[in-house]
Amino acid sequence: MNPPSNLLDEALGLGHGGAMAPLPAGRVVLVEDCVETSGAFVLHHLLKRALSAGEGDGAVLFLALAQPFSHYDRILRKLGCNLSVQRSNNKLHFFDMLKLEFPGLTEGNDIEGGFVELYSKIQRAIEASRSKEYSRGCITIMIDDLSLLEIAACGSIDCVLDFLYYCISLTSELDCSLVILNHEDIYSSEEAPRLLSHLEYLADIVIKTEPLSTGLAADVHGQLTIFNKGTCNRHGHSMNKIHNFHFKVKENGVEYFYPGSQY
Amino acid sequence: MAETICRTLRDGSLEGEQSPALTIKDSLQSPLGSHVFDHFLSTLVSHISAGKSQASGLVLVAFDRSPSFYLDLFKTKGLDASLVDKSVRILDCYSDPLGWKDRLLHSTNAEESILKGSGTVFKNVRDVNKLLSSILDLGKGFTGEGKVRFAVAIDLVSIMLRHVSLPSVAGFLNNLRSNDQISCIFWLIHSDLHEPRASAALEYISTMVASLEPMMQSSDGQGTSGSLLWLEENSCKAKFHVRLKRCNGRVKLLYEELHTEQAGIRFEAASSVRTIVNQNLLPRVQFNLQLSDKERVDRARVVLPFEHQGNGEAIQIYDGRRSLSEGQKDPYLMQPSAFSHKMNTQTNNEKGEIHYIRDSDDERPDSDEDPDDDLDI
Structure with missing residues (x-):
């Protein structure tokens, strides 16, 4: 049962053989969306991929700030994942x-304390699932979404970044990958979107969802631009790649196609 | 010029001068700074382990990437692990910069964490003085003949600037530079994460500034698809500007181009690249936009009208009337037969000539009028 790989998987470098592999360890993926075009479907896709990697392989830590569990449950069930x-x-x-x-x-604990507590929960969960014998696969940490985390931190960008740096340090030490959803258009241009720039420096793969520049269309819901920085592994640097294609979100899946190639 | 930088870092500091310092700065538009940092780092480490440099060791302050990444990097560059072990100390400010993991370890009394640390883990990056003393302590571990000096590399000052104020970072770097144990120092900064004053302040402290600028500026930030080409171009190539400051205050500006490749990065002289870029980026058209070498030579050979003047021949300025050299009659006054005869002789000489017969004397010699209305005057 190998579903054909789609353009998104290929752009993420997962498309080989159509096997359901989670993201390779150590990658940091940033999904940037905007009001007109939600990037939640990319998150759902990655969540499904990470969970259906096969028995005992891979686990997901999901930080849900945007939606309740039942929401994700309902959507992922449509995608064939319980x-x-x-x-x-x-x-x-x-x-x-x-x-x-x-x-x-708890009371008297500052924001940084809250983040330390949250981080410690994440680290413990990862260590727990790592210590199990059967679990060898990659663990994916997902944050939906970062802007709400910033609100939870009372707007302290530095605290959010510290937290992210700690999560990223886990990616290299415990073979995890990190997926972050964030909104692109919530930062004013004068204040210099500092958090966003930081995130773009941190991320290995940046996925942007945007509406079509030509406006609304019935058959196309938006376009994806994927900037894959490549890996700097022991085989040297692999080259950067940029992919751009359109997508259409359907009831039980998303269709990806190159501009103009449909119908 | 990249070699110039490598050489300066290798040769280290002069007695009685501050050690050479290099700032590498990049921006999101041209995000190849870390590649450049890796290049200089591995070159310097290979010099050190070969014993060719003034420094007998290197302290790497790792903020942005894990120590294991750097060990892998040295391995890829073909450096001997035992030599690297001897000549590089990594101060790990990446794994636990704020001591959270440490706190967690103490609070749970956990058995022992699976987290393995390589290098010395530094747990409070907000304490600059402690950072400075840890670097100097690590540097004391190097041995060598005579006065032992070591190099310092800081992989991302931007992270430091997030934790501590600019004056204390600048003070920290300045302290390192003026320390007589230090042979050279270099660091990377993402310039667009800070106010311009931050990178300017660091540039003042440094003797060399290598800044990466995008090959192509997208005309306006709008329209992803339009700028895709530029994005792709900028993600693997960059302009590499170097500013070298001599002790006597002389400033030299140099310019190269940088390409990323499978194995690392390559520097190229700017001019040779320019044509390649042009050839690749210009749309394919039916006609030639550029001349071939032969065409260029041919064009240089063409003698433009009046260009022979001043070579000793009589200077002739056309005024519409005395267009022919003196001694010849005005063709207007010639009989048609004589005129045709003259034309025959000239075809025999295989020489072309344009004959112009004025309609009347009413026409002014250098008239600006355009009787056919087809000139763009």
Whole structure:
């Protein structure tokens, strides 16, 4: 049962053989969306990929600030992935932060303390699933979405960045990958989108979802631009690649195609 | 010029002078700074391990990438692991910059974390003085003949600037530079993450500035698809500007182009690249926009009208009336037969000539009028 790989997987460098492999370890993926075109479907796709990697392979830590569990459950079920089962199998660690409160935040604890607490939960969860014998695959940390985390941090960009740096340090030490969703258009241009620039420097892969420049269309819901910085592994630097294609979000999947190649 | 920088870093500091310092700065538009940093780092380490440099060791302050990444990098560059082990100390400010992991370890009394640390883990990057003393402590570990000096590399000052104020970062770097144990120092900064004053302040401290600028500036930030080509171009190539400051205050500006390749980066002289870029980027058209070498030579050979003047021949200025050299009659007054005869002799000489017969004397010699209305006067 190998579903044909699509353009998104190819652009992410996952498209070989159509096998359901999660993101390779150590990658940091940034999904940038805007009001007109939500990038949530990319997150769903990556979530599904990470979870359906096969028995015992891979796990997901999901920091949900934007939607409740039932929302993701419903959508992923349409995509053919049962989150409730995965959750009870301990493959999905779901951090419900819908109220934008830090789980362990007690009185007298500052924001940084909250982040330390959150980070420690993540690290413990990863260590726990790493210590199990059967778990060898890549663990994906997902944040939906970062702008809400910033709100939870009362606007302290530095705290958010510190937290992200710690998550990224996990990617190289414990073979995790990190997927971040963030909005592109919520930063004013004067204040110099500092957080966004930081994120773009940090990310290995930047996925941008944008509306079509020509306006609304019935058959095309938007365009994806994927900037893959390549890996700097022991085989030397692989080259940067840029992909650009259109997509159409359907009830149970997303269609990707090159501009003008459909119909 | 990239070699000039490598040489300066290798040769180290002069007695009684501050050590040479290099700032590498890049921006999101041309994000290849880390490649350049890696290049200078591995070149310097290979010099050190070969014993060719003034420094007998290097302290690498790793903020941005893990120590294991750097060890892998040295391995890819073909450096002997045991030599690297001897000549490089990594101060790990990446794994636990704020001591969170440490706090976690203490609070849980955990068995032992799976986190393995390579190099010395520094746990409070907000304490600049402690950072300075840890670097100097690590540097004391190097041995060599005579006075032992070592090099310092800081992989991303931008992260430091996020934790500490600009004056303390500048002070920290200046302290390092003026320390007589230090042979040379270099660092990377992402200039667009800070106010311009931050990179300017660091440039003042440094003797060399290598700045990366995009090959192509997209005309306006609008329209992703239009700028895709530029994005792709800028993601693997960059302009490499170098500013060298001598002790006597002389400033030299140099310019090269930088290409990323499978194995690393390559520097090229600017001019040779320019034509390649032009050839690649110009749309394919039916006609030639540029001349071939032969065409260029041919064009140089063409003698333009009046160009022979001043070579000793009589200067002739056309005024419409006395167009022919003296002694010849005005063709207007010639009989038609005589005129045709003259034309015959001239065809025999295989020489072309344009004959102009004025309609009347009413026409002014250098009239600006355009009787046919077809000139763009």
